[in-house]
Amino acid sequence: MPGFEIFGDEERKEVQDVLETGIFHRYGFDGPRKGHWKAKSFEEAFSERTGAKYSLLVSSGTAALSTALAATGVGAGDEVIIPPFTFVATFESIVGAGAVPIFSEIDQTFCLDPKALENALASRTKAVMPVHMCGSMARIDEIKAFCDKKGLILIEDVAQSVGATFEGKSLGTFGHMGTFSFDPVKTITCGEGGAVITDDEHLYHQADYHADHGHDHLHSDRGLEDHPILGTNYRISELHAAVGLGQLRKLDSILETQRSHKKAIKEALMQFPQISFREIPDESGDSATFLTFLLPDADLAQKVTQNLSGAGVGGCFYWFENKWHYLRKWDHFKSLKSAAKLPISLLENLPDYPSISLPASDQIMSRAISMLIMLSWTKEDIKQRVETLTRVLSGVLEK
Numbered sequence: 001m002p003g004f005e006i007f008g009d010e011e012r013k014e015v016q017d018v019l020e021t022g023i024f025h026r027y028g029f030d031g032p033r034k035g036h037w038k039a040k041s042f043e044e045a046f047s048e049r050t051g052a053k054y055s056l057l058v059s060s061g062t063a064a065l066s067t068a069l070a071a072t073g074v075g076a077g078d079e080v081i082i083p084p085f086t087f088v089a090t091f092e093s094i095v096g097a098g099a100v101p102i103f104s105e106i107d108q109t110f111c112l113d114p115k116a117l118e119n120a121l122a123s124r125t126k127a128v129m130p131v132h133m134c135g136s137m138a139r140i141d142e143i144k145a146f147c148d149k150k151g152l153i154l155i156e157d158v159a160q161s162v163g164a165t166f167e168g169k170s171l172g173t174f175g176h177m178g179t180f181s182f183d184p185v186k187t188i189t190c191g192e193g194g195a196v197i198t199d200d201e202h203l204y205h206q207a208d209y210h211a212d213h214g215h216d217h218l219h220s221d222r223g224l225e226d227h228p229i230l231g232t233n234y235r236i237s238e239l240h241a242a243v244g245l246g247q248l249r250k251l252d253s254i255l256e257t258q259r260s261h262k263k264a265i266k267e268a269l270m271q272f273p274q275i276s277f278r279e280i281p282d283e284s285g286d287s288a289t290f291l292t293f294l295l296p297d298a299d300l301a302q303k304v305t306q307n308l309s310g311a312g313v314g315g316c317f318y319w320f321e322n323k324w325h326y327l328r329k330w331d332h333f334k335s336l337k338s339a340a341k342l343p344i345s346l347l348e349n350l351p352d353y354p355s356i357s358l359p360a361s362d363q364i365m366s367r368a369i370s371m372l373i374m375l376s377w378t379k380e381d382i383k384q385r386v387e388t389l390t391r392v393l394s395g396v397l398e399k
């Protein structure tokens with residue numbers, strides 16, 4: 001993957017344009033900015049890339065989630081169905097909106113299991129938020145069909161999978177809104193940044209107003225603008241947008257490199273019949289930021305994780321023990337500890353978060369290891385990695 005591996009003259013040139021004018025605000029200053037509109041240019045390019053009618057660049061992926069929830073009217077007391085394998089921003093944005101996260105099982109795609117959604121439904125369910133984890137996709141067609149049938153809002157979190165598609169269509173374009181992150185460890189980065197996309201003009205305007213204090217963006221003089229709604233500040237700066245613009249142009253070559261590196265490692269693992277792989281509903285649309293494989297049981301997965309680390313094979317994640325990505329270790333969430341008085345603490349009939357049990361998800365997560373695919377690997381790096389992997393796996397599996 002990651003955005004932190006590449007930064008070059010293309011990004012420097014875009015940033016330099018902004019530094020030369022000194023206009024960091026994405027709106028207004030029409031004269032002094034000398035024709036440089038970095039956020040706007042990114043949005044145009046991103047709409048073209050994803051096929052979405054509207055794109056809005058914001059200050060982070062978390063801001064994008066909050067903006068999508070606000071724009072679709074998801075808030076106080078509403079329940080939002082989410083997976084237990086995601087990043088903490090998922091529940092942060094929901095709780096921040098005054099809504100209630102409801103966890104539903106994942107399947108072998110490592111994303112929400114469409115067949116389990118029915119069980120998570122309640123009278124207060126307003127939205128479903130699948131998270132396309134680790135570069136690949138949920139069974140988004142089935143999840144969309146479920147949401148359509150039940151009249152639910154669908155927000156896709158594509159923070160980790162920019163560039164990925166399902167049956168040729170960009171992730172993030174199946175739901176009412178899709179959200180992206182361009183933080184420093186995502187596939188492409190703005191330094192910090194995020195985006196929401198949608199085909200719905202009304203939702204776009206709600207998002208656009210919400211992310212900039214309710215401004216209607218109809219004048220070049222902000223003092224003359226109206227405020228159709230209340231909002232907040234999730235604006236991106238022109239400097240961040242400039243970095244993103246340089247990165248976005250490299251997305252295709254990034255994906256190509258990731259795919260070829262991932263293929264080489266996967267082929268090496270395929271010699272081991274005991275190893276299975278994450279299910280990818282459309283292999284051709286995988287952005288290939290990670291290779292995720294499963295061992296026959298949790299003990300073996302732990303042993304392999306340890307031995308890989310001992311052998312110096314970096315970038316391997318055992319999510320089951322990870323504090324950022326799996327519900328099991330989210331103690332601060334389970335006890336709803338916060339600096340602020342949370343709106344959901346006023347609600348009755350909250351789920352009993354500390355005792356949530358998701359056995360199907362545990363079954364999958366406890367056996368899985370994900371390897372981060374790096375752009376900077378040379379042929380020699382890959383050869384060595386394959387050799388070490390093969391040695392470690394043979395040692396653990398053939399006893």
Ligand SMILES: *Cc1c(COP(=O)(O)O)cnc(C)c1O
Pocket residue numbers: 060061062063086087089090131157159160180181182183193194
């Ligand atoms: C990174 C990430 C986010 C949040 O993005 P930030 O830009 O870091 O705020 C949201 N969801 C997922 C799944 C992520 O991985």
